Amino acid sequence: MSSAILLISCPDRLGIVAEITQFLADHRGNIEHADQHIDEQTGTFFMRVTWNMEGFDIPRSELRTKFTPLAEEFHMHWELYFSDDIPKSAIFVSKETHCLFDLLVKHREGHFPTEIKAIISNHTAAAPIADYFEIPFFHVPKNPRNREEAERQEQELLRHNQVEVLVLARYHRILTREFIKPYQNRIINIHHSFLPAFVGKNPYAQAYRKGVKIIGATSHYVTAELDAGPIIEQGTERISHRDSVEDLRRKGKDLEKIVLSRAVQWHFERKILVYHNKTVVFD
Amino acid sequence: MSSAILLISCPDRLGIVAEITQFLADHRGNIEHADQHIDEQTGTFFMRVTWNMEGFDIPRSELRTKFTPLAEEFHMHWELYFSDDIPKSAIFVSKETHCLFDLLVKHREGHFPTEIKAIISNHTAAAPIADYFEIPFFHVPKNPRNREEAERQEQELLRHNQVEVLVLARYHRILTREFIKPYQNRIINIHHSFLPAFVGKNPYAQAYRKGVKIIGATSHYVTAELDAGPIIEQGTERISHRDSVEDLRRKGKDLEKIVLSRAVQWHFERKILVYHNKTVVFD
Amino acid sequence: MSSAILLISCPDRLGIVAEITQFLADHRGNIEHADQHIDEQTGTFFMRVTWNMEGFDIPRSELRTKFTPLAEEFHMHWELYFSDDIPKSAIFVSKETHCLFDLLVKHREGHFPTEIKAIISNHTAAAPIADYFEIPFFHVPKNPRNREEAERQEQELLRHNQVEVLVLARYHRILTREFIKPYQNRIINIHHSFLPAFVGKNPYAQAYRKGVKIIGATSHYVTAELDAGPIIEQGTERISHRDSVEDLRRKGKDLEKIVLSRAVQWHFERKILVYHNKTVVFD
């Protein structure tokens, strides 16, 4: 049983909700969830609405065409998805595999509607894990000298597997602007700090030096600027003066896993809208 | 600038959202917030929608009449409020005044759209606080022998002041079934435990004896069954073996204040729907 | 480099700390950590002290004998461990394997100083996981008719492998009083509710029916009374009216993993003292 998911943003105007819901009702679309938000500073209207395709009298192939006039009338940016279209994804990972493990277990338990086509790593540590979960593993070593060539190889892999979404599960190589560009709002990263604090390398060591009493983790879409893309989810955890940098690393792992897996789940459930380098995450 | 707030629950059916939003659009009601929820177990539809009364072409006095046909068609339970109708309330308190203080400070800062007509207490501890905040204080002593007479006095006070909502801010006297009856879903209590754990007296002493590692507070509507009414909000806080019962009491105070004040705010913002002894709390 | 860990409880008395620390200093034991707690209600003194065995001038084999006079003078209950004595353990699991997975990944990353000798289950779901982590798996089916025989088989397994500690990682069979008895304070369970709320079966369904706004998980030592043993650790997580029982189950999984793994870690780090059906958990 398939559902349609419509994500909309447009200038706020009288009657938007009515027009959209009337369009669905006219075609016998039974709304399963509808959520809207108005950003009052910019006068922008956001909506996520899902409805059952069973009984809906517009065939899937004609839906875009039929919805276009309404979308144009309200100057909408819109995205349309179907719950049974399962997007293909790839996970990038380096030496630390706790997030990878957590994603794969949750994926196997059915939490993420995606087909994971590849695990790509600059190390070999994750190879046996990929093997156990029966996902193809690709070792693409990376260093300052071979970066261009390595990224070409990765791009080829992604293209060949029709990968639409990239999850960086503690991947410690910076992706170039060119590599990122075609995947706008489709590369999800986990940074092991409460951003915008402690950007860049060794955030736990930075947090330790600063003497914070709480550590954090942040999942965000990757943009050209390091650790500065739209934030999807954050989590925090108390620490104390007793905790060494190593303790922070250990305590942070559970935080990273939870924060990343929530962001990944919401992305694949099509709950996220990006605007002004921020996110609207519908319930 | 006044808004209308409509709270609806009814059996789920095709086109409900469309009909409601179309009704508003037809009369030039610009939706400010709309949120809906479907309880899939019982097939129940819930909605909260607010719109600007400026420009809305049905006068306030006719709105109920005009909406009734639609409401009947969908077998709705519905409540209609206007943001500039400020309901009257009373706060009941005993010896411990931290919640009372917190509510009065927040009320003064404009957090709760209510007019507090009376502070009623079985002790005199709160009298100078009521005085400082310039709210009439009524001392109504209560003991097993005079309960009937005391409640009659309180009822008279409430009637005389047209009080619609009662907030029990650590009021340590049990209200009778008869007293409660006319105020269904309009008496808000704070219980200093994570309900349903530790019902009744001395929940902190109970928690200490049990050796829990986290304490809680629960705000709920009062029903005839002690500490068992619909839960509005809960909060929790870590403790350790080092904490004495007195420490729990002290740490719990901030928790109680936050949990009660949130419930009170949501109630007066008309964000709460009750069904099956549970609450829907819209964002 | 080995450390000694001493856990003490006794009636509080002048000079206890001085006597113990002087004993260590006299024998050139450099204290790494010392933590004490006094329960004022019962006048009980608790202490955990660890020191470096390098340079300590009492050989390990004579330490118990040498410490006994001091212990007797103060009427101590005491336990002595060495950080390089790695105790043997077994994990019990049923169909749900998320906690098992989490424990095994963390064990592999070095979080728990224990040797896991066996994974025992009344289902076969965990067999491939055990296989991947190279830990012997034992399928011991259990039903009301064969319980006695099944427990005998398990006891034999545990004895044969010299297992000292049992971890119930979502094991859904009740252990008999006789089975539990020899493992006092050495069977760690995870219950998927905020105890003492929602004892017994289907706590998430109970929580859903009650309409709580926060769910919890509790790790405790197993005693003859169901879900009533000394609490080691608890965790909580916000939910809302939007969450179905299935959502609670999903959200609860991360909570269960974190709470159980903390309890397991603290147990093997010898940080827990039990008294009056409660725990002291040293930092």
Add this chain to the structure above:
Amino acid sequence: MSSAILLISCPDRLGIVAEITQFLADHRGNIEHADQHIDEQTGTFFMRVTWNMEGFDIPRSELRTKFTPLAEEFHMHWELYFSDDIPKSAIFVSKETHCLFDLLVKHREGHFPTEIKAIISNHTAAAPIADYFEIPFFHVPKNPRNREEAERQEQELLRHNQVEVLVLARYHRILTREFIKPYQNRIINIHHSFLPAFVGKNPYAQAYRKGVKIIGATSHYVTAELDAGPIIEQGTERISHRDSVEDLRRKGKDLEKIVLSRAVQWHFERKILVYHNKTVVFD
């Protein structure tokens, strides 16, 4: 019944704990609490020990002299307090009074062992609150032109009232380096962000612009560098895209109150040791 509180930091060495606790036992000092910490990176030992002065056979007036040889032997930095020496304090506040209110209510309930001698403000908003709590109020207007003169007036007030500790309860004027200097680790500030994120002005507006999913509050000792002194306590709270800057401000208030009041309590309970621009906060 008075207790002595000793705070120590020194290079870590064999036998420190033994020497200190033996010193106390020799003089019949019954230890009430003892907590120690070793910073392994720098090899620094920290200790907080409290004991009952009843029965202790060194008179209070000779204690410093008697303890000095031991302190010198171990090259200690040390501070000695008595629980019945109540230090004098002043609260600085600007227009927003929620933290002030919370501190005064908690002070009246006995949470902070201090005598509040003055409330000092660049506005008059807090005057009636000071009046209600019967604490002298001083209005010291401040602008870029009169800063020197204003600070001189404040210094005079503090000196005259023998104030030892300053609490900045949302005081929105920067204190000069000269003003701060004599009060090292004795000026407690609350900053309404999760430091080091969002230093300086309007942190809630900064947080809103950045699109964080969690807001924070930080209490720290004031140093010459803005919002960069040793962190005492932090707290965080979830927000969502629905929250306006005004909502963040409102939600942040409870956070600020809790974080500041904890820091103030710990300071007056003498639980805080500062080193390397960080704090050790004993339980």
